[in-house]
Amino acid sequence: MSSSTTIRTTTLGTDGPVVGVVGLGCMGMSHAYDPSGRDDDASVGVIRQALDLGVTLIDTADVYGPFVNEELVGRALGDGHRERAVLATKVGLVLPEGGLRGSSAALDRNARPEHIRAAIDASLRRLGTDHVDLYQLHRVDPEVPLEESWGAMAEVVAAGKARAIGLSEVGVEEIKRAQSVHPVASVQSELSLWTRDPLADVLPYCESQGIAFLPFSPLGRGFLAGRFSGAQDLPADDWRSTLPRFQADALAANQALVETVKAVAERHGATSAQVALAWVLAQGRYVVPIPGTKTPKYLADNAGAAALTLGAADLAELDALPAPTGDRY
Template sequence: MRESHLGELTVSALGLGCMGMSQSYGVQSDDAESIATVHAAIDAGCTFIDTADVYGDGANEELVGRALAGRRSEVVLATKFGFQRVGSDMPNVVNGRPEYAASALDASLRRLGVDYVDLWYLHRRDPEVPIEETVGAMALAVEAGKVRYLGLSEVSGETVRAAHAVHPISAVQSEWSLWTRDPETGVLPTLRELGIGFVPFSPLGRGFLTGQITSPDDFEPDDMRRGMPRFSGENFQRNLDLVARVQSLAASKGVLPSQLALAWLLAQGNDVVPIPGTKRRKYLAENLGAVDVSLSASELAELDAAFPPDAVAGDRYAPAGMNQVGK
């Protein structure tokens, strides 16, 4: 596994997103297989592990903590805060208040069973709290030795610039893939100006770019994708037609569509660290195979032409979710 860089933080070129081990994509969780997947990732040199306090209402951090027992020193561990549950039957609210930041971090450390995290993100910007105040509180955690580096998620270039002036930001995490291209003209130029790394989540389009999703009926009843515009109505078939192009290109190269999609991201620079999520060792092995896929300039151009930035039908989230991103 080759290395990449998020600011001054060195990580494996591919990371492992752990959200799906505890929520969102249906099918009953399998903690034993999930822990085995984390161990297999570490053994293969994929040592950048990503979770968040909101995933599974804390259950994912507890799961990751169990997986890392005895192996903490082998990984770069990232978690996030910023969503707060205010009631068992209420949606999470965004909370970036300084006092909440401190308590959220302490709770994450307890669940993870660690003394510090390597990278701590603000999951969403709180529109009611100046970003300087939130990041100022996060910086205190660095001073206290509870965090090594700071990150932000789903923010604008202007927010990054304001935050970075308070304390160095090492990474910004947002969705980026062949079917989510907006970071390229949005936040990414600012990150590269400031020397900040980019961590694409959902680099396989929430599984769509694997070519294994062919119908909305493929989703379990509790799968969050059932409520996402890109997976609904006419948008589904239009996007399926786009994926067919990736499948054709992958077949001609003798690789899996997922590997081609990840290789495209890896080719964007060693300041880009995708974190494909999986809870199964089989798919982990497939994803890690992307590191060995080289793309020529003509192949990259062919992929760009097959999946232009404005080709995908539908927003990433329903309106309420879209209102929380790019702030």
């Protein structure tokens, strides 16, 4: 796909802005994945290349880095690029006191209204903008009634600092509770061929309500793209090496999923990543996956999924894949 070609679009839910049907998750550019391979200049180039391709939903969070990911995105969107992007960030996850606990990268939750009010201003400073298009509650805080957190999120919209607000990793009842306070523009959760939990109730509810659904890790953290044949393929100090599905036995067992995806890809003259993303795109009208990458080649590959339409037989074959070996976390 050339840089002059832009991908097809949808809207971010019934009332949201127009976005490319594939977005870009920026976390891995400075957080968790291959930390020794960080290259901010290259990542700035990838974000701008994404905009050229029509990959306009750019997703970050204050905790990524922490803080440096927003600064990176802000740098990429400088020099007149901000108006080309639909910019999304998040609040609600924070570093624990004393820093991260070992390799688990365990984070604490803070969705107190006062924290949200301060965090949006800090995020806007780092991003170099006066508003974000989507401000997301990264996780519900069990210590704070959701209605209080969501009320503070609604204040951010009223103040003109965010155009819309969304939730992440929530169930239907939590979405309904939030809706009683202020409209929910989006829900972000993990969805891929090896994490299909939202298909049971969350995604159908979002579809019925015209709420955008933003799948993170739609490529199974790179696994479904066929990039890891074994644990030895993971970069040193990569967070994925701590996850159950990336342990040696689980990786070996899960290769069967990759083989099926690859077979479908070969029938279409496509890549495995494009098939995995096309399956996600087929799950709903307002489903906008946000695969992450810091590599121009993979960015173009992911964007190409927007042009791939899987047939009923392809979708049935992929739907029939077994559940993966190993938990998500």
